[in-house]
Amino acid sequence: MEDVCYTTLDTRDADEHAAGLSAWDQRYEQISAGRFDGHVEDLHVGPVQIFVETASRAVFQCGMPRPGTHTIGLMQPVEEGGWFCGHRLDDENMIMIASDSEFDLTAGAGMAVTGISIDTAHLAALATQLRGGEHAVFPARGPCVLSASDAVQAGLRNLVDTALSLARQQPAMLQQPAAQRMLALSLSEAMLEGFAGDRREASVRPSAAARRRILNAARDYMRAHADEPISVPDLCQATCASRRALQYAFEEILRLSPVTYLRMMRLNHVRGELLAHCEDTVGDIAARWGFWHLSRFAADYRQHFGELPSVTRARGAARLVSLAH
Numbered sequence: 001m002e003d004v005c006y007t008t009l010d011t012r013d014a015d016e017h018a019a020g021l022s023a024w025d026q027r028y029e030q031i032s033a034g035r036f037d038g039h040v041e042d043l044h045v046g047p048v049q050i051f052v053e054t055a056s057r058a059v060f061q062c063g064m065p066r067p068g069t070h071t072i073g074l075m076q077p078v079e080e081g082g083w084f085c086g087h088r089l090d091d092e093n094m095i096m097i098a099s100d101s102e103f104d105l106t107a108g109a110g111m112a113v114t115g116i117s118i119d120t121a122h123l124a125a126l127a128t129q130l131r132g133g134e135h136a137v138f139p140a141r142g143p144c145v146l147s148a149s150d151a152v153q154a155g156l157r158n159l160v161d162t163a164l165s166l167a168r169q170q171p172a173m174l175q176q177p178a179a180q181r182m183l184a185l186s187l188s189e190a191m192l193e194g195f196a197g198d199r200r201e202a203s204v205r206p207s208a209a210a211r212r213r214i215l216n217a218a219r220d221y222m223r224a225h226a227d228e229p230i231s232v233p234d235l236c237q238a239t240c241a242s243r244r245a246l247q248y249a250f251e252e253i254l255r256l257s258p259v260t261y262l263r264m265m266r267l268n269h270v271r272g273e274l275l276a277h278c279e280d281t282v283g284d285i286a287a288r289w290g291f292w293h294l295s296r297f298a299a300d301y302r303q304h305f306g307e308l309p310s311v312t313r314a315r316g317a318a319r320l321v322s323l324a325h
Contacts, residue, residue, distance in 0.1 A: 001196050006167040011038035012315070014059055015272055021051055026063035029268045031254055031261070032109050033057075035306030043167050045174060048118035048184045050160045054112045060093055060254060062104040071097045071117040072146070072191055080108035083253045086212040094146045094153055094194060101142040104216070105136055114160050116187055126188050130163035148194045153188045156190050159183075180214040214241045218249070222262055226269060227288060230262060266290055267304050274309055275316035282309045 009020040013036055014028035020040035022063040030036055038055040049066060058080070066073045073095045076080070083106040089095075097103050099120070107113065165184055166173050173179050220231060221238040235258055237244055250258045266289040273285045283294055286309070291297035301309050 004043070004167070004171070004180070006041075006043045006171065006174075008042075009038075011040065011055075013271065013275060014037055014055075014057075014062050014268065015275065017053070017059075018053060020065075021053065023066040024063065026061055028059050028061045028303070029236045029265060031058045031060050031256060031264055033304045033306075041164055041167075043164060045163070045180050046280075047122040048187050049115075049117040050114065050163055050187070051115045051117075052160065052164065053115075054110070055107065056109060058107065058109045058255075060104070060106050060169050062102065065099050066103055068120055069099045069117045070120050070123055070191070071115055072156065072194055073097070074114040074157055075107075076108075076112040076114070078108040078110045080255070081213070082107045084145065085210075086118075086208045087145045088208070092153065094141065094148045094156075096146050096195075097143050101218075102156070102214075103143045114157055116156060116191060118162060118184075118188055118191055121189065122184070123188055127192055129188070130192070140227075145196055152190065152193050153296070155190060156187075156194065159187055163187075208252075211252055214239045214246060214248045214249040215253050217241075218246065218258060219265075222265055222284055226266060227290065229290070232258060235252050238298075240309065263300065265302065267301055270301070271312055272307060274312045275319070277313070277316045277320050282313065 005022075005047075007022070008146050009016075011017040011020060012031040013313075017036070017038040017040065017189055018024075018026040018028040018039075020042065021043070035054065035059055038053065040051065040053045041049045043049070049069075072083060075084075075093045075095065077089065077091055077093075077121050081088060084093070084095050085105075087095075088155055094106075118233075138221060163174075166179075174183070176314070211248065218235050218240040221235060225234075232243060232246065236242075236246055240251070246258055250256055250261055254261055261273075269289050270285055270291070273280075273288075280288075286294060286297045291300075298309060305312065
């Protein structure tokens with residue numbers, strides 16, 4: 001077994017929060033207004049990574065999981081719900097991500113995600129050992145929602161809670177090879193049990209699939225032309241969708257209009273540059289992302305992030321100084 005690695009991170013920014021999950025390639029966008037407060041716990045034990053993350057604001061996240069793994073995510077519901085790759089999340093859901101596919105998740109403010117990520121080769125070997133090759137069946141390529149029993153989900157949560165409690169309170173125990181092996185075995189067996197349930201990767205409603213396609217195409221166009229004037233007709237043409245279909249796609253999945261999302265996306269880009277301590281002035285950065293009215297920009301920025309751009313910039317500079325030391 002490898003050495004145990006346990007980290008915790010309290011975050012003030014969506015980008016910082018995304019980077020808190022080691023070995024994942026993710027991008028987060030804050031999509032609800034107010035100060036962002038997040039927390040990430042991340043534990044690696046041999047072939048297993050477990051984590052718990054929470055965020056005070058709604059976020060849209062997309063990216064790729066840890067390479068060479070299968071990951072199960074246990075979603076704690078919130079009133080406003082969420083979306084995962086075209087599936088509505090409005091109850092306690094268990095999702096699966098394989099490392100060969102990109103995923104997207106809209107998580108409502110306060111949603112907690114408990115994750116278990118295990119090396120696929122380790123899972124496959126264990127499945128063959130325990131059940132024989134004919135039963136070592138993994139979910140199809142691509143993200144899906146797993147219909148696991150309440151008992152299976154509760155068992156996975158309890159295992160994660162126990163492991164993280166040990167990492168916090170008795171870290172020396174997790175340095176013992178026997179404890180590491182038993183933890184990896186218990187989590188792997190529980191994940192295989194979760195895979196045994198029904199899968200809903202093929203059951204996305206046609207209307208939901210179409211709206212996800214429209215949303216992703218619109219976001220791709222916005223990112224590619226973020227420094228240019230973009231109109232709703234531009235988005236309709238880029239997505240081959242009507243104005244109404246475009247509006248429904250954004251409001252159902254993100255609870256925002258396309259125009260509001262575009263402004264929010266540009267604000268997130270500005271925040272990223274301010275935190276990176278770009279040499280340009282705040283005004284130059286804002287103008288680069290389409291904000292020409294500086295007083296209105298500052299008001300919008302403060303409303304969305306709970307602080308002025310100058311405060312973000314100062315915090316980014318302080319962070320770079322601390323990293324340099």
